[in-house]
Amino acid sequence: MEKIRRTTIKELLxxxxxxxxxKVDVKGWVRTRRGNKNVQFVALNDGSTxxxxxxxxxxSKISEEQLKQVTTGSSLHVQGLLxxxxxxxxxxxxxxxxxxxxxxxxxxxxxxxKKGHTLEFLREKAHLRPRTNTFGAxxxxxxxxxxxxxxxxxxxxxxxxxxxxxxxxxxxxAGAQFQVTTLPLDNLxxxxxxxxxxxxxxxxxxxxxxVSGQLEGELGATALGCIYTFGPTFRxxxxxxxxxxxxxxxxxxxxxxxxxxxNMDLAEEFIKYCIGYAxxxxxxxxxxxxxxxxxxxxxxxxxxxxxxxxxxxxTEGIKILEESGKKFEFPVYWGVxxxxxHERYLVEEHFKRPVILTDYPKEIKAFYxxxxxxxxxxxxxxxxxxxxxxxIGGSQREEDFxxxxxxxxxxxxxxxxxxxxxxxxxxxxxxxxGLGFERLVLFVxxxxxxxxxxxxxxxxxxxxx
Ligand code: ATP
Ligand code: MN
Numbered sequence: 172m173e174k175i176r177r178t179t180i181k182e183l184l185x186x187x188x189x190x191x192x193x194k195v196d197v198k199g200w201v202r203t204r205r206g207n208k209n210v211q212f213v214a215l216n217d218g219s220t221x222x223x224x225x226x227x228x229x230x231s232k233i234s235e236e237q238l239k240q241v242t243t244g245s246s247l248h249v250q251g252l253l254x255x256x257x258x259x260x261x262x263x264x265x266x267x268x269x270x271x272x273x274x275x276x277x278x279x280x281x282x283x284x285k286k287g288h289t290l291e292f293l294r295e296k297a298h299l300r301p302r303t304n305t306f307g308a309x310x311x312x313x314x315x316x317x318x319x320x321x322x323x324x325x326x327x328x329x330x331x332x333x334x335x336x337x338x339x340x341x342x343x344x345a346g347a348q349f350q351v352t353t354l355p356l357d358n359l360x361x362x363x364x365x366x367x368x369x370x371x372x373x374x375x376x377x378x379x380x381x382v383s384g385q386l387e388g389e390l391g392a393t394a395l396g397c398i399y400t401f402g403p404t405f406r407x408x409x410x411x412x413x414x415x416x417x418x419x420x421x422x423x424x425x426x427x428x429x430x431x432x433x434n435m436d437l438a439e440e441f442i443k444y445c446i447g448y449a450x451x452x453x454x455x456x457x458x459x460x461x462x463x464x465x466x467x468x469x470x471x472x473x474x475x476x477x478x479x480x481x482x483x484x485x486t487e488g489i490k491i492l493e494e495s496g497k498k499f500e501f502p503v504y505w506g507v508x509x510x511x512x513h514e515r516y517l518v519e520e521h522f523k524r525p526v527i528l529t530d531y532p533k534e535i536k537a538f539y540x541x542x543x544x545x546x547x548x549x550x551x552x553x554x555x556x557x558x559x560x561x562x563i564g565g566s567q568r569e570e571d572f573x574x575x576x577x578x579x580x581x582x583x584x585x586x587x588x589x590x591x592x593x594x595x596x597x598x599x600x601x602x603x604x605g606l607g608f609e610r611l612v613l614f615v616x617x618x619x620x621x622x623x624x625x626x627x628x629x630x631x632x633x634x635x636x
Contacts, residue, residue: 244276334384565604
């Protein structure tokens, strides 16, 4: 092979005129091979784009025998002239002069043959599914969204604040935790009264994986002003739903001097920015997913971008649900924690657009949320989305030391002194929220199951790779 600098397929297909007429060097995996006795066409994909590059092999120059192992999934290095393509479906193609086979993928064993694998089948082969068109599209969109998150906050002057993954705080109130320990589980050290002796554990106390970085995020916000976290989050809930993972990524901005209205404005602007960014940078991938899975996807994304989110107090939401005449599986009454069917009724049937529900009963929300003057509701805000339900949960935080401490006592939470220091010293009004990153990816890709929008999903009874 000649010494030519390799070009990605994305570059060749985005700027074909810059390369047309010159010899190019491309590398990738074979998606399909077809043709006749004179000429063979290989669709080559290198992951840089959903689109394949057509490689044309002239059988008078390269023998059929040489191409025998060029099968779906094999990996190739090809050099040849980039020329305008006569065939439909592509603007340019490569007339192969020379090629090298990096690795074979025998059809008898390679699990990903041409077409038609179900998402369930691919979940069983999750270690290889990134090589499919579908998961390539999802993972490129996921990347674009992650990048958009950082860009949005950076451009707004927020600081990326790293909160710990291993934590000793056991009262974040967001869900069941995975314990972190080096103690021998088959021979636990015990205290005199027969309990596990955590002083012998690695950190000298009981520790777990974080369920939220918020409380530590508040320490950042009350020093740096506006911060955001973006990191792995772990919840040991046994919720086998299409919207829950045991390990997921959460984005948690926290802002000093923001009231709930500012918090809602930020949440709406943020989600719209991320969706718009993906639409601009991942048009091909979104079009592919729309064509194969969800025809209404582009319309739905566009609609969310162009319309204001409804802002509605919980109490009014309950009224609407009660008066809907709809038979829900779970009962509706003031004080109930809304089920997904209730959230989706409000969003999909009643308002037909995203809804920010505010001012929830304090009993069903976390201890740190700011109490309203009615003494019954707190300044919570959940953003509810079509197809997804809750995509964001947030609130204005209680900044008053006595009220917060009172709530902590009431609930019997301990080990909160470090957190209370934010209210003890230089307390300020502040707000924040948590966005489940995979729920955003679900919405933007139109996929149905959260296990299909993260490369290596973790859920009950499943921890492969
Ligand atoms: P849900 O009621 O849907 O279980 P939650 O109220 O427990 O969510 P929060 O504690 O408010 O969730 O977390 C903030 C956000 O994190 C949620 O709005 C959601 O987008 C996301 N999230 C929560 N739990 C999970 C999970 N198990 N898997 C993926 N995302 C999650
Ligand atoms: Mn929530």
